[in-house]
Amino acid sequence: MGVLSFLFSSSIGRKLVMAVTGVSLIAFLVVHCAINACVFFMDGGATFNAAAEFMAHNLFIRLAEVGLIGGLLIHIVQGLSLTLNNMKKRNNKYGSSPKRTNSTWYSRSMGLLGTILLLFLVMHLKDFWIVSRFDAQGGLTESKTLYHFMLEVFTNPVPVTLYVLGCISLAYHLLHGFQSAFQTFGLNHPILTPMIKTLGAAFSIIVPLVFASIPVVIHLGLIK
Amino acid sequence: MKHSMKVNLQVWRQKNTQAQGNFENYSVETNPDMSFLEMFDVLNEQLIHDGKEPVAFDHDCREGICGMCSMVINGNPHGPKQAITTCQLHMRSFNDGDTIVVEPWRANAFPVIKDLSVNRSSFDRIIASGGFVSVNTGNAVDANNILIPKDIADEAFEAATCIGCGACVSACINASAMLFVGAKVTQLSLLPQGQSERQSRVVAMVNQMDAEGFGACTNTGACSAECPKGIPLSVISTLNREYTKAKLNGI
Ligand code: SF4
Ligand code: FES
Numbered sequence: 001m002g003v004l005s006f007l008f009s010s011s012i013g014r015k016l017v018m019a020v021t022g023v024s025l026i027a028f029l030v031v032h033c034a035i036n037a038c039v040f041f042m043d044g045g046a047t048f049n050a051a052a053e054f055m056a057h058n059l060f061i062r063l064a065e066v067g068l069i070g071g072l073l074i075h076i077v078q079g080l081s082l083t084l085n086n087m088k089k090r091n092n093k094y095g096s097s098p099k100r101t102n103s104t105w106y107s108r109s110m111g112l113l114g115t116i117l118l119l120f121l122v123m124h125l126k127d128f129w130i131v132s133r134f135d136a137q138g139g140l141t142e143s144k145t146l147y148h149f150m151l152e153v154f155t156n157p158v159p160v161t162l163y164v165l166g167c168i169s170l171a172y173h174l175l176h177g178f179q180s181a182f183q184t185f186g187l188n189h190p191i192l193t194p195m196i197k198t199l200g201a202a203f204s205i206i207v208p209l210v211f212a213s214i215p216v217v218i219h220l221g222l223i224k
Numbered sequence: 225m226k227h228s229m230k231v232n233l234q235v236w237r238q239k240n241t242q243a244q245g246n247f248e249n250y251s252v253e254t255n256p257d258m259s260f261l262e263m264f265d266v267l268n269e270q271l272i273h274d275g276k277e278p279v280a281f282d283h284d285c286r287e288g289i290c291g292m293c294s295m296v297i298n299g300n301p302h303g304p305k306q307a308i309t310t311c312q313l314h315m316r317s318f319n320d321g322d323t324i325v326v327e328p329w330r331a332n333a334f335p336v337i338k339d340l341s342v343n344r345s346s347f348d349r350i351i352a353s354g355g356f357v358s359v360n361t362g363n364a365v366d367a368n369n370i371l372i373p374k375d376i377a378d379e380a381f382e383a384a385t386c387i388g389c390g391a392c393v394s395a396c397i398n399a400s401a402m403l404f405v406g407a408k409v410t411q412l413s414l415l416p417q418g419q420s421e422r423q424s425r426v427v428a429m430v431n432q433m434d435a436e437g438f439g440a441c442t443n444t445g446a447c448s449a450e451c452p453k454g455i456p457l458s459v460i461s462t463l464n465r466e467y468t469k470a471k472l473n474g475i
Contacts, residue, residue: 012463094327102446183461
C-alpha cells in the first residue's frame, strides 16, 4: 500500500481516484447504452433479451461487474467524502454572490448531481438489475423477459419522469466529469485536449439521450 | 463628462480574527478617474475626520505587481473586470449611485486579520516548503550558459507571472490553492535550474497545501477565470502530472 496510500490521503491522489473510477464508469456506460439501444431493433425485444442474457451469464462479464461495483462504491464514497471535506474549507460564506460567469453551475455541483445519480441508481438497480441477476427476487421467465419487464415498468408515468430526470443529471455530471478526468490525469495537449473536450461534450449529450429516449418511447407505445 | 460620482458601499468590518464581522454602509463622493483603492483612501479620510476607525485593507505597489490588494467586489475577487487587480480597477467601471459590496477573501486558510485584510502566510509556508534550487556557486556564470528554448521560457514565464494574491482561492468553491501551487510548480519544473529538486519539491508543496486547510480542486476553472494574471488551468494539470509521477516514484 505504501506507495499508493496517497490515493486516499492527498488532495491530488484522491481526485486521481475519482478520475480513474469515473473513466471506468464511462466505459461501462458505453456497453450499457449499446445494449439498451437494441430495443430499437423493433423485434419485440429479441436482440435486447439475447444481449441481456449474455451479460447475465457470461463469466467474464460477471467478473467485470464485480470490479465495476467496486469502482462505483469507491467513486461514491470518495466523492461524498471529498465534497463534505471541501464544504468545510470556507466557514464564513460570502455576503455577495457574483454573477457566476467564472465557472459552470454543473462543475460546481458535482456532489449534488452525484447524489441525485446515487438515488436514481438505487431505484434503477431495484427496478432491473436485481430481477435480472437474482432469480429468487421475482425473477425472469421464458414468458416474462427483461424486455417485458421493462415495458411494464414504463407504462407508469412516474418512473418515466424519474428516469428522464436521472438522465439529465447524468448528462450534466458527464459534461464536467469527462473532460475533468483527463485534466486530473495531467493531460494537457494543444491538439488532444480540445478533442477530448469535444468528444466529452458529444458523449455527455448522446449517451443520456439514448438512455432517456427508451422509457419515453415505451411509454408512448412506440415500441412494443 | 461628469467628474464626480457617488457610490454606496457595503464594507465588511471585523475587529480581529476572532470577532464576528458585519457589513457597514457608507457613501463616498468620488470621481471616475480614481482607482478603487483611492476611493477607499477617500472613505478612510472621511472616517478619520468623523473620528471613526478607518477600514483596514492591504495594498502596496498599486500597480498590479505585489498581489496585496485583496478585495472581493460584488462577489468577484479584484472586481468585475478581467485580468486586473483591485488597484488597477477604476471607478469608471461603476455607475453613479451604484451600491458596491466589498468583503475580504474568504477561506479558512486565509483568516481575516482585520476588516478586508487577510493573513496569507499559508501561501508563504507553501513556497518555503518548496525549498531551494541547487545552483553552482563561484564566479557568476554567463547568462547564456544554460540554453532554454523560447517556447519553454515563455511557458515558464507565463506561470511565473503569478503574484501570489490568492484570488484563485477566494473564487474557488472549494477554497483550493491549486492554481497558485500549480503556477509555482510548473514554472520550476519547466526550467533546467529546477530539475534537481523537481520531484521532492512538488510533493512537499502539495503536502503543505493540504496541511494548510485548502480544499481539493474539482476543476471548475473559477480560479483561472478570476486570476488577475490569467494563469491558465493547464498549470493544474501539470501539477497533477508532476505530483503523480513523483508519488509513483516513491517520493
Ligand atoms: S494564480 Fe492568479 S489568482 Fe492565484 S495567486 Fe497567482 S496571480 Fe493570484
Ligand atoms: S496593490 Fe500591488 S497588486 Fe494591487
